[in-house]
Amino acid sequence: MHLINADLHCHSNVSDGTLTPEALAQRAHAHGVELWSLTDHDELGGQQRARDAALALGMDYLTGTEISVTFAGITVHIVGLGFDADDEALNAGLAATRSGRRERARQMAEGLAKVGITGAYEGAQRYVGNPELISRTHFARFLVESGVCADTHAVFRSYLTEGHPGFVPHGWARLGDAVRWIREAGGIAVIAHPGRYRFTPTEEYALFTEFIGHGGQAVEVMTGSHSAAEHIRYADTAIEFGLLASRGSDFHSPGESRTELGSLPDLPGRLTPVWEALQTRVQRALP
Ligand code: AMP
Ligand code: MN
């Protein structure tokens, strides 16, 4: 059976990617993507542009976003796919989730100033494409530009993660709220890159069971953040919990992202792709 090349996770400059939605659509298409979704963090501002560009290129489209959630004190990302982008409750929930980012960024800059890195708020601002969506990634790009670190991964390791000077704990949306916003807008909620979270096995089990209890239906099995072993491990998790499976590169920027759009291995044949349950939500390019 031919599995379509679906890439249902990536970021434009409407959040913390560097390409416009249009340039990203072109890049996805050039790399063979047949079904695409732009999933900017906590934000739908790029959806119309992404959809129009995708359909013009002959690529099918699903609406998307990646919601920041705090679960058991840890930040978890929930991807939403195939929802109605005009849904009021979803838009209000995302606006509330975005609202603390500016103040958090000021505090991050204060933390960095204490270790001698000055001007980080203004520096990060230069990389921001959307004033409501300043993220750690924009700080990372500024610190690379300033020569503090060789690449953005090194910045996260030494400055922007827990226990380091630029890290500021933040309360994001609640898991149940994020799943409900997506579902009630007609979409499917997906646990993004589960291998990235530092949960104990008990906490991870609680994440999956509570997610399902709230109506979550899918897990990202194939993602640029997973190792080959994690691809297998979370394929098993999808089966164990009866979840649909998703595939997405989490592409942010040429040169920064390890995984190119459309280039992950196919989902293992034993899994049910999330897009099979979203057939009526796909916005199709005309033949
Ligand atoms: P924020 O929403 O401001 O907390 O920023 C989270 C974003 O930072 C993620 O979506 C990734 O794009 C990026 N990120 C997180 N951890 C790392 C890492 N270790 N290396 C590179 N980028 C990272
Ligand atoms: Mn990101």
Ligand code: MN
């Ligand atoms: Mn993420």
Ligand code: MN
């Ligand atoms: Mn992402």
